[in-house]
Structures are given as C-alpha cells and as structure tokens.
Amino acid sequence: MVMSYFDALETRSPEQRERDLMAKLARQLAHAKEKSPYYRQLLAEVDPAAITDRKALAALPLTRKRDLIELQKLNPPFGGLNALPVGNAWRVFASPGPIYELQGPEADPWRMARVLFAAGFRSGKLIHNCFSYHFTPGAYIFEEGARKLGCAVFPGGTGNTEQQIQAMVDLRPNGYVGTPSFLKIILDKADELGADLSSLRKAAVSGEAVHPAVRQTLRERGMTIRQSYATADIGAIAYESEAEDGLIVEEDALLEIVRPGTGDPVAVGEVGEVVVTTFNPTYPLIRFATGDLSAVLAGTSPCGRTNLRIKGWLGRADQTTKVKGMFVHPEQIADIARRHPELQRLRLVVDNPGGQDQMVLHCETSVRGEALGQAVVASIRDLTKLRGEVVFCAPGTLANDGKVIEDRRTYS
Numbered sequence: 001m002v003m004s005y006f007d008a009l010e011t012r013s014p015e016q017r018e019r020d021l022m023a024k025l026a027r028q029l030a031h032a033k034e035k036s037p038y039y040r041q042l043l044a045e046v047d048p049a050a051i052t053d054r055k056a057l058a059a060l061p062l063t064r065k066r067d068l069i070e071l072q073k074l075n076p077p078f079g080g081l082n083a084l085p086v087g088n089a090w091r092v093f094a095s096p097g098p099i100y101e102l103q104g105p106e107a108d109p110w111r112m113a114r115v116l117f118a119a120g121f122r123s124g125k126l127i128h129n130c131f132s133y134h135f136t137p138g139a140y141i142f143e144e145g146a147r148k149l150g151c152a153v154f155p156g157g158t159g160n161t162e163q164q165i166q167a168m169v170d171l172r173p174n175g176y177v178g179t180p181s182f183l184k185i186i187l188d189k190a191d192e193l194g195a196d197l198s199s200l201r202k203a204a205v206s207g208e209a210v211h212p213a214v215r216q217t218l219r220e221r222g223m224t225i226r227q228s229y230a231t232a233d234i235g236a237i238a239y240e241s242e243a244e245d246g247l248i249v250e251e252d253a254l255l256e257i258v259r260p261g262t263g264d265p266v267a268v269g270e271v272g273e274v275v276v277t278t279f280n281p282t283y284p285l286i287r288f289a290t291g292d293l294s295a296v297l298a299g300t301s302p303c304g305r306t307n308l309r310i311k312g313w314l315g316r317a318d319q320t321t322k323v324k325g326m327f328v329h330p331e332q333i334a335d336i337a338r339r340h341p342e343l344q345r346l347r348l349v350v351d352n353p354g355g356q357d358q359m360v361l362h363c364e365t366s367v368r369g370e371a372l373g374q375a376v377v378a379s380i381r382d383l384t385k386l387r388g389e390v391v392f393c394a395p396g397t398l399a400n401d402g403k404v405i406e407d408r409r410t411y412s
Contacts, residue, residue: 009251010248010307011304011305011306013306014306017251017306022052022053024252024279025051026051027048028277028284028286029043029048031083032286035284036080036081038063038075039284042061042286057256058256058263060287061263062287062288063285063287063289064289064291065288065289066291066318066320068081068097068233069331077100083282084104084283088104089103090102093140094135094136095137096327096328096329097332099233099327101233104280104283106280108148109144110141110144110234110235111252112141112142112145112235112236113145113149114236114250115145115204115226115228115239116145116146116151118240118248119202119204119239120201120202120242121149121204122149122150123150124150125151125173125174126151126152126175127151127153127176128156128168128175128177129154129155129156129157129178130164130177131179131207131325132157132158132325133155133157135385136232136325136326139157141230142204156178158178161185162189165190168186168190168195168199168200169197172199173199175200175202175203175204176203177203177204178203178207179207179324180209180225180227181355181356181357182324183203183214183218184217184355184356201224202223202224202225202226204228205225205227206229207322207324207326209227209312209409209411210411211352212411213354213355226239226244228247229292229310229313231290234253234288235250236253237250237255237274238253238312241301241303243303245309246301246309246310246312247310247311247312248308250307252279255274255275256274256275256276256287257271257275257294259272260272261317266295268297269295269296270295271294272294272317273289273317274289274292274293274294274310275287275290276290289317291318292313292317293315293316294312296310297310316407319403319404319405320405321405323384324357324386326385326386328359328384328386332384333361335379336376340375340376342367342372343364343365343376345364345395345398346404347399347405347406348361348362348404349361349362349406350405350406350408359380359389361376361380361388361389361390362393364395364396366394368392373392
C-alpha cells in the first residue's frame with residue numbers, strides 16, 4: 001500500500017517533534033500569561049522559558065474540564081481562559097453543562113483537515129456533515145477542516161433521516177462525517193427505502209466509539225470508516241489511519257496520560273486521564289484535563305506516522321460521560337431532580353445494545369403516573385439535548401454507591 005501524508009510533520013523523527021513541541025510550548029505559555037486573565041493568575045510564578053521538557057511540563061497545574069462550569073459562572077463567559085475578547089470571536093458555542101467555547105479567526109482552529117485527510121478525504125469532493133449545527137461546535141469543527149482541505153460541505157445536521165437520504169441520493173456525496181450510530185441508521189433506512197447511497201465511499205466519525213459490527217457492515221458495503229477523538233474545547237486530539245491500529249495523536253496536540261486525580265504522568269500502556277496542551281492562540285489550554293481515560297500504545301503506527309498512539313476512548317475518569325457526541329454531567333442529573341421534587345435518588349444508565357447508545361434514567365419515587373414520566377422525559381431532553389427513557393422504582397432500590405451516571409457500554 002502506498003502511504004500518503006497530510007504534511008511532513010507526520011513523519012518527522014520523535015526527537016525533532018519533541019524539540020518542536022517544547023519550543024511552541026514556551027511561546028504558548030508566554031502568550032497565555034499575557035492575554036488570558038485566568039492563566040495570568042494561574043501561571044504567575046512560572047517562567048515560560050524554563051519549561052523545556054515534559055518533566056517541567058508535568059509540574060504545571062492542571063485545568064480540569066469539569067471545573068469549567070464553575071469557572072465560567074465566576075468569570076463569565078469563558079472563565080477568563082480566552083485570549084480574545086468575546087466580541088472579536090467568529091462564533092460562540094454552548095456545550096451541555098453549559099460550557100461556553102469560542103472560535104477565533106484562525107483557519108481550521110480545531111485542526112481537522114489532517115484527520116479528514118487520514119480518513120481518505122481529498123480536495124474537490126463533497127462531504128455530507130451530520131454533526132449538530134445547533135448550539136455546539138461539532139459540525140463546525142469538521143466543516144472548518146473540510147474547508148482547509150478544499151472540500152465542499154452539505155450541512156445535514158442531525159435527525160431528519162429520510163431528508164438526509166434524499167439529499168444524499170440527489171447530491172451524491174463522496175463521504176460522511178458524523179456519529180457512527182447515525183450513519184448506520186441512515187444506511188438501514190436507505191436499504192428499507194431502496195435508496196442508492198453507493199456514492200458514499202468513506203466516513204470520518206467521532207462522538208462515540210465505532211462498534212465492530214458497524215465497521216464490518218460498512219466494509220461489506222465497500223466503505224472505509226475512520227474514527228477520531230476530539231472535544232469541543234480542544235478540537236482534534238487523535239485519529240485513526242489506514243493502519244487501523246490505535247489513534248495517532250494530532251501534531252499540534254501536546255498529549256500526556258496522567259494518573260486520575262493527579263497530574264502525574266503514567267507509564268506507557270497504563271490507563272490514565274488524557275491531558276492536552278493546545279497551541280490555539282484564541283483559546284489557549286494548558287494541561288487541560290479532559291476527564292477521558294486512555295493509554296499510550298508502545299511503538300509507532302505501521303502507516304509510517306511517527307507520533308504517539310493511544311488506545312482511544314476507554315471511559316471517564318469522573319462520572320461525566322459522552323453520548324452521541326454530547327457530554328452528560330452529574331450536575332444535569334441533579335437539575336432534573338430539582339425540577340421534580342417527587343423524585344428521590346436518580347441513576348442514569350447508559351448502554352449500547354446493538355451498537356446504539358441508549359440512556360435510561362432510573363428514579364426512586366413513591367409517586368407514579370404517565371404525566372410524571374412524560375415530564376421527566378421532557379426534562380432529560382431539555383437539559384441534556386438527548387433523548388432518554390425513564391424507569392420508576394421503589395425508594396431504596398438503587399445501589400447506595402454514590403453513582404449518578406453508570407456507563408455500561410461495551411465495544412467488543
């Protein structure tokens with residue numbers, strides 16, 4: 001197989017990459033201290049020029065994603081992390097929590113062009129984008145990458161399955177971006193309708209893991225599927241290549257894996273929390289603890305890219321979870337309880353029967369009734385922007401283990 005790369009950065013020596021990253025890190029630390037009120041205070045005693053290796057980096061304090069909600073309440077709208085005034089931003093987004101993010105004027109600020117290239121997308125092709133264009137940056141993350149790569153984009157968004165299919169039939173896109181579960185829904189419905197979606201040859205997916213059954217189904221259709229790991233605040237963190245052997249860290253993401261609850265790096269192969277430093281001038285994030293679990297794989301990818309590889313998303317270091325590309329926080333479950341005083345203890349169970357993410361909110365209550373069930377379902381949708389089911393149970397039934405969110409999903 002002849003390998004092709006987005007640029008020469010992907011195949012530079014690990015030693016050269018580390019020198020380049022450390023030089024950029026010193027510049028980013030200086031920039032963040034000058035332009036960001038939050039980092040001006042957090043890094044007040046730090047000399048950027050002295051942070052020249054990973055040992056020095058590991059001594060810097062973490063900023064945890066789970067703390068952004070409170071930071072933004074104390075110093076709205078971005079907690080002081082932004083280095084660009086809100087009025088100068090190109091776009092402002094809200095992710096569940098709510099957590100607010102901003103997009104600056106930089107081209108492809110989330111660095112998705114590299115991810116799309118590795119997935120097989122090339123200039124001059126049409127991409128059907130099924131990430132959400134509502135509130136969150138998901139769709140724009142991929143759209144900006146497609147623009148840099150030279151691709152046209154159809155803004156399909158989420159839902160409206162039959163309309164999505166009709167647009168695909170008429171426009172004949174070369175590829176799909178979105179969640180893998182929605183792609184399967186589209187393909188199954190297209191089969192039912194007898195619609196010809198044979199123009200779709202590739203898919204770049206994110207927001208949830210690719211179930212092996214979904215990958216096999218797409219292979220049988222002659223489609224390639226590549227997954228990536230990205231967040232609304234950081235953008236691209238790692239991506240899959242044609243080797244399908246782990247996720248390769250994006251060239252402008254300085255990644256560490258640390259022991260959960262600490263900032264201490266763990267050994268290669270050990271599962272820990274993903275911590276990322278970015279070089280975005282608009283929204284600098286220094287040692288940003290994502291709350292996601294992963295592990296570094298030994299060696300480099302057979303595809304020839306030389307950066308670190310990680311195993312992919314292995315769960316959450318805290319109880320926050322991600323469903324269909326949207327984070328669900330324990331604070332949101334508490335808000336549901338506050339809306340409905342009839343409810344006592346709550347436990348959100350997330351599962352994926354047949355590879356489809358599903359949320360069920362188990363509620364202890366002595367009050368039953370269809371009206372209450374419908375009201376709670378509506379609150380789930382309103383607060384999480386996701387569909388969920390409700391199951392009532394007797395008081396004292398749920399396990400007394402402190403869990404508010406239980407993720408039972410499996411990927412094998």
